[in-house]
Amino acid sequence: MRVAGLAEALKELGHGVVDVGNLQPIEHSGSEHPNKAVLAMDEVAGWTGAGARLAYEASEDRMPIFLGGWYRFRNGQMCGAA
Secondary structure, three states, X not given: OOOOOHHHHHHXXXXXXXXXOOOOOOOOOOOOOOOOOOOOHHHHHHHHHXXXXXXXXXXXXXXXXXXXXXXXXXXXXHHHHO
């Protein structure tokens, strides 16, 4: 999104744009699932938590639109904005 100049284009149209930078998952450990085919539970929980936190904070006084990202992070965005 940055390389494409999307933020600048939106600003030129009069929209507010906040680039929060590259995010990192929150620390999470201890997730287990009895189905051994379910992998990386701690990683998924960490990314989901990071997305939820960001979405919750960003939606306090505006309607955020999230661009880019990974499905594990997207799960949290939906939860946080709800």
